[in-house]
Amino acid sequence: MSPYEDLIIDHWRHPRNKGTLPDPDVDVTEANVPCGDVVRLQLKVRNGKVENVRFDGRGCAISMASASLLTEMLKGKRLEELEEMRQEELLEALGGVIKPRLNCALLSFRTLRKALEALGKTGSHVNPSP
Numbered sequence: 001m002s003p004y005e006d007l008i009i010d011h012w013r014h015p016r017n018k019g020t021l022p023d024p025d026v027d028v029t030e031a032n033v034p035c036g037d038v039v040r041l042q043l044k045v046r047n048g049k050v051e052n053v054r055f056d057g058r059g060c061a062i063s064m065a066s067a068s069l070l071t072e073m074l075k076g077k078r079l080e081e082l083e084e085m086r087q088e089e090l091l092e093a094l095g096g097v098i099k100p101r102l103n104c105a106l107l108s109f110r111t112l113r114k115a116l117e118a119l120g121k122t123g124s125h126v127n128p129s130p
């Protein structure tokens with residue numbers, strides 16, 4: 001098994017930051033329309049930084065593993081840093097994803113963009129869908 005597959009399977013079997021927050025500052029859900037898979041993302045923000053994060057949802061192994069990994073990348077980050085974050089960073093952290101599965105891998109990233117928009121961030125660095 002490749003390191004890429006190991007990472008995906010580890011996050012899928014042992015998701016990090018899965019669940020819900022009692023008092024999130026933002027709570028958004030995004031779906032991949034063709035398959036119906038969804039990711040819900042909640043952020044607690046303090047002093048402009050992500051103090052806490054949770055995700056929930058249902059979907060394929062890649063979408064859930066990607067959401068789990070993304071939550072690890074968000075904790076402690078300033079919202080301005082998240083605005084600048086590019087989808088390629090998540091794909092690199094996942095170890096690379098084959099093109100037919102890009103929509104799965106980026107479902108969580110699109111949910112993050114939605115969360116930033118809900119928080120009043122413009123999402124000026126939104127990347128086009130693959």
Ligand code: FES
Pocket residue numbers: 032035036037059060062063103104105107
């Ligand atoms: Fe639906 Fe992967 S098959 S997100």
